[in-house]
Amino acid sequence: MGTSSYLAFLTALSVFTALFAIIYQAYLASNDLKTLTVILQNLKNLEHQYAVHRPRVAIGYGSCSDLYVKAVNFLNFTDNLEHLLRQKTFAVDDINTEDDFLQSFAYYFQRGAAAERFTVNRELFQNLVKLAKKSSSAEPRWALGGNAPVIGSRLAAEGAEVLLGAKMSSKLKSHLKADITLTGSLITDDDIHLILEYKTGDEWGSLRTPRANRYILHNDHHNPYLSSLDEFEQGLQGFNPHLFVVSGLQMMDNYVYEPGVRENLLKKVSNQMQAQSTDALVHFEMASFVELELLQLLLRHVVPYSDSIGMNEQELDNLRHVLETGKISLVADCNPRVAQSLDQARAVIRILNEDYFRHHVTNPKRRMLSRIHLHTLAFQAILVVGGSKWNHTKNAAAKASLTAHRHVCASQIVNPDAAYRLLDDSFASSLQDGSTRIPFTEHDPVSCWNETIITNEPSHRLDVEICVAPVLICKVAKQTAGAGDNISGAGLILQI
Ligand SMILES: *[C@@H]1O[C@H](CO)[C@@H](O)[C@H](O)[C@H]1NC(C)=O
Ligand SMILES: *[C@@H]1O[C@H](CO)[C@@H](O)[C@H](O)[C@H]1NC(C)=O
Ligand SMILES: *[C@@H]1O[C@H](CO)[C@@H](O)[C@H](O)[C@H]1NC(C)=O
Numbered sequence: 385m386g387t388s389s390y391l392a393f394l395t396a397l398s399v400f401t402a403l404f405a406i407i408y409q410a411y412l413a414s415n416d417l418k419t420l421t422v423i424l425q426n427l428k429n430l431e432h433q434y435a436v437h438r439p440r441v442a443i444g445y446g447s448c449s450d451l452y453v454k455a456v457n458f459l460n461f462t463d464n465l466e467h468l469l470r471q472k473t474f475a476v477d478d479i480n481t482e483d484d485f486l487q488s489f490a491y492y493f494q495r496g497a498a499a500e501r502f503t504v505n506r507e508l509f510q511n512l513v514k515l516a517k518k519s520s521s522a523e524p525r526w527a528l529g530g531n532a533p534v535i536g537s538r539l540a541a542e543g544a545e546v547l548l549g550a551k552m553s554s555k556l557k558s559h560l561k562a563d564i565t566l567t568g569s570l571i572t573d574d575d576i577h578l579i580l581e582y583k584t585g586d587e588w589g590s591l592r593t594p595r596a597n598r599y600i601l602h603n604d605h606h607n608p609y610l611s612s613l614d615e616f617e618q619g620l621q622g623f624n625p626h627l628f629v630v631s632g633l634q635m636m637d638n639y640v641y642e643p644g645v646r647e648n649l650l651k652k653v654s655n656q657m658q659a660q661s662t663d664a665l666v667h668f669e670m671a672s673f674v675e676l677e678l679l680q681l682l683l684r685h686v687v688p689y690s691d692s693i694g695m696n697e698q699e700l701d702n703l704r705h706v707l708e709t710g711k712i713s714l715v716a717d718c719n720p721r722v723a724q725s726l727d728q729a730r731a732v733i734r735i736l737n738e739d740y741f742r743h744h745v746t747n748p749k750r751r752m753l754s755r756i757h758l759h760t761l762a763f764q765a766i767l768v769v770g771g772s773k774w775n776h777t778k779n780a781a782a783k784a785s786l787t788a789h790r791h792v793c794a795s796q797i798v799n800p801d802a803a804y805r806l807l808d809d810s811f812a813s814s815l816q817d818g819s820t821r822i823p824f825t826e827h828d829p830v831s832c833w834n835e836t837i838i839t840n841e842p843s844h845r846l847d848v849e850i851c852v853a854p855v856l857i858c859k860v861a862k863q864t865a866g867a868g869d870n871i872s873g874a875g876l877i878l879q880i
C-alpha cells in the first residue's frame with residue numbers, strides 16, 4: 385500500500401468510525417427513549433388501576449401568596465459577597481441584613497438544597513418584594529401558595545372533598561378551586577413568600593448549582609400564629625374526615641415568640657389531631673426546619689399523633705439526625721442513593737415506633753407511625769407497616785412519581801422525550817452488608833418488597849412493605865416550589 389492510499393484508508397476509517405459513533409449514539413438514545421416510554425405507560429397503568437371514592441380530607445394550616453422569581457437574574461452577586469464566601473464562616477440562619485440573606489442563599493444554592501427561611505427584617509423583605517415585582521429579567525409571577533392550599537388543591541383535583549384551614553384575601557381565595565371549603569375568614573394582607581428558583585447548572589457569580597431547586601424567604605405574621613386554627617376547629621365539627629393533614633408548621637421556625645406561645649399553639653394542633661376518630665388517618669407533612677427547639681416540640685406534640693409523615697431527602701436526613709444525635713443537619717446529599725435513604729427511613733420508623741410501643745398503653749391517643757413517604761429527585765419511596773390501613777402503596781408510588789414530573793415540567797402530559805432517569809437497572813435496598821439488590825424492570829417499574837425491621841423493644845417487630853418508583857425527571861425544570869406538596873397529595877389520594 386502506498387503512503388497516499390494508506391492515508392486515504394485511514395481517512396475513510398476515521399469517517400466510518402465517526403459515523404458509527406453517531407449512529408450508535410442515536411441507537412442508544414432511541415433505546416433509552418423506548419425504555420422511558422414503556423416505564424411511563426406502566427406507571428400510568430398503575431396510576432389509574434383504582435378509582436378514587438371521594439374521600440373527605442381536612443387540611444391545615446395557613447396560606448400565602450407566592451412571588452416567584454428567577455434567582456440568578458434577580459440577585460446581584462457582589463464583590464462583598466465573594467469576600468464573605470471566602471471566609472467560609474457560614475452561620476446565617478438568622479437573616480437580619482441583605483448580606484445575611486445573600487450568604488444564606490449562596491450556601492443552599494451551591495448545594496442545590498431546598499430552603500425556606502424567615503427574616504425578622506420587614507423592611508429588607510418588603511424592599512426585596514418591591515424590587516422583584518419590578519425586575520422584568522427575573523420574570524416575576526404570583527401564585528396561590530402555602531403547603532395546605534397546595535396539598536388541598538392537589539387532593540381536590542384528584543377527587544377529594546377538601547376542608548381547608550387557612551385565612552386569605554378574597555383575591556387569593558379566587559385562585560382556590562370551587563370545591564374546596566375555606567374555614568378561615570377573609571384578610572386584607574396575605575403573607576408573601578419570595579421564591580427564588582434556579583435550574584440545574586445555573587451560575588451565580590462564581591457559584592454553580594448541581595440541581596434545580598428553590599430558596600424561599602418570608603416575613604410571615606399570620607402563619608407563625610396559626611391564625612386559622614380556631615375557625616378550622618369550628619369547620620371540623622361534623623366533617624369526619626377520612627384523612628387529616630397537618631402542614632405549614634415550618635412557618636413557626638426561627639420566629640420570635642413570647643415565652644410559651646409557640647408550645648401552646650402546638651398543643652392546640654396536637655389536640656386537633658387527637659380529636660380525630662380512630663378510623664381517620666393523620667398525615668404530617670414535614671418541611672425544612674433549622675431550629676432544634678421547634679423540632680423537639682414537634683416530636684413531643686405532633687409526630688406521636690401522626691400515622692404518616694411526608695418529606696424530602698433533606699428533611700429525612702434532618703429528622704433522623706435529630707432522633708439519633710439530638711442535632712440539626714442543615715443540608716444532605718441532594719441526590720441520595722436509594723439504599724442510603726431507605727436506611728434513614730428505617731431508622732426513623734424504628735425509633736419513633738419504639739417510642740410508640742413504650743407509651744401507647746399509657747397514652748392511647750398515640751398513633752403508630754405506619755407510613756413514610758420520601759420524595760426525592762430520582763425516586764419516590766413509600767414505606768407502609770403491614771396490617772395498617774394504607775391501601776395501594778405501589779399505585780401511590782407510581783402516581784407520586786408521575787406527579788413529580790408533571791409539576792416540575794408544568795405539563796399534564798408526560799413526554800418521555802422531556803425526561804431522563806437517575807435510577808439504574810437495579811439498586812441496593814440497604815447499605816448494610818448482605819443486603820439484597822432489587823432489580824428494576826421497565827415492565828414493572830415500581831419495585832415493592834416486604835421486610836422486617838428489628839426494634840430494640842423486646843417482642844416488637846415492624847413488618848413493612850416498601851415500594852420504590854423511579855421518577856421520570858423533567859429535563860428543563862419549570863417550577864420546583866410546591867412540588868413536594870403536589871407529590872404528597874398525589875401519594876395520599878390512592879392510599880385512603
Ligand atoms: C440587581 O441589579 C439590578 C440592576 O441594577 C436591579 O434592577 C435589581 O433590582 C437588583 N436586584 C436586587 C435584589 O437588588
Ligand atoms: C401543584 O399545585 C399547584 C397549586 O395548586 C398548581 O398550580 C400546580 O399546577 C400543581 N401541579 C400539578 C402537577 O398539578
Ligand atoms: C407484603 O405482605 C402483604 C401481607 O402482609 C401482602 O399483601 C403483600 O402482597 C406483600 N407484598 C409483596 C411485594 O410481597
Ligand SMILES: *[C@@H]1O[C@H](CO)[C@@H](O)[C@H](O)[C@H]1NC(C)=O
Binds near residue numbers: 773774775879880
Ligand atoms: C382500602 O380499600 C378498601 C377496599 O377497596 C376499602 O374498603 C378501605 O376503606 C380502604 N382503606 C382506607 C383507609 O380507605
